[in-house]
Amino acid sequence: MKPGTLYLIPNTLGVATADAGDPLSFIIPVEVQTLTASLDHFIAENAKTTRAFLKLLALTHPLAKPLQEIQIAELNVNTPATNLPALLGPLLAGHNAGLISEAGVPAVADPGANLVRLAHARGVPVKPLVGPSSLLLAVMASGLSGQSFAFNGYLPIDAAQRAKRIKELEERSRREKQTQLFIETPYRNGPLLDTLVNTCHPATLICVATDLTLASESIQTQAAAKWKSDLKSGNAPDFNKKPTVFLLLAD
Numbered sequence: 001m002k003p004g005t006l007y008l009i010p011n012t013l014g015v016a017t018a019d020a021g022d023p024l025s026f027i028i029p030v031e032v033q034t035l036t037a038s039l040d041h042f043i044a045e046n047a048k049t050t051r052a053f054l055k056l057l058a059l060t061h062p063l064a065k066p067l068q069e070i071q072i073a074e075l076n077v078n079t080p081a082t083n084l085p086a087l088l089g090p091l092l093a094g095h096n097a098g099l100i101s102e103a104g105v106p107a108v109a110d111p112g113a114n115l116v117r118l119a120h121a122r123g124v125p126v127k128p129l130v131g132p133s134s135l136l137l138a139v140m141a142s143g144l145s146g147q148s149f150a151f152n153g154y155l156p157i158d159a160a161q162r163a164k165r166i167k168e169l170e171e172r173s174r175r176e177k178q179t180q181l182f183i184e185t186p187y188r189n190g191p192l193l194d195t196l197v198n199t200c201h202p203a204t205l206i207c208v209a210t211d212l213t214l215a216s217e218s219i220q221t222q223a224a225a226k227w228k229s230d231l232k233s234g235n236a237p238d239f240n241k242k243p244t245v246f247l248l249l250a251d
Helices: 030-037 047-057 081-087 112-121 134-142 159-176 186-199 224-232
Strands: 006-009 041-044 071-074 097-100 126-128 149-154 179-183 205-210 218-223 244-249
Touching: 006 030, 006 112, 030 047, 041 047, 047 071, 081 112, 097 112, 112 126, 134 179, 134 205, 134 218, 134 244, 159 179, 159 186, 159 244, 186 205, 186 224, 186 244, 205 224, 218 224
Parallel strands: 006 097, 006 126, 041 071, 041 097, 149 179
Antiparallel strands: 179 244, 205 218, 205 244
């Protein structure tokens, strides 16, 4: 039997509401919405988030089945590797399915990458669809190098180890002229920025990109010395508990 196609479905980067007639049109192409609505099997980082996304989608695109009949299997950081083959079951039986992250695009800073690798190994076609990536949007808007950049995930929580890692990334940025990206659990954004401004060289450029694509979006790039001065003056960015991408580029 010919396997189905695993579609990599983009999600919003934050809470979209039904206030507008088509709340997804600004960030998800119509063709992607139409294809997503045609699927009745999903593999999701978070089933609740996916149902909310499908409810918004259903406002303008009839779903293949009633929402309660759509199959949503979860794949997240707690999913054992031994569970991955079963997630491909519907695809190997000939059904198309969508892999969808909690936010943004799947398989980038997302546990879905392991399933995509297994899909290739099992001969399942994989098709990525266009949608918002907070990492690429942050690089685009930062004014930092878009010719060479690296995403480093989360930095260590321990203060000493975090400062050491930042120094390493700053030196790598200086040596390779490469923009360094990283993220943090939203409620720890403030402490991370404090560590950045107190660890980096005063001339190192730091960008803080928050709530990308949302009405509350904020993107600001300036030297570490300016950030430090702003923080001392109480002019911290409004990024507490908000998804944020941090970038740095050293001279």
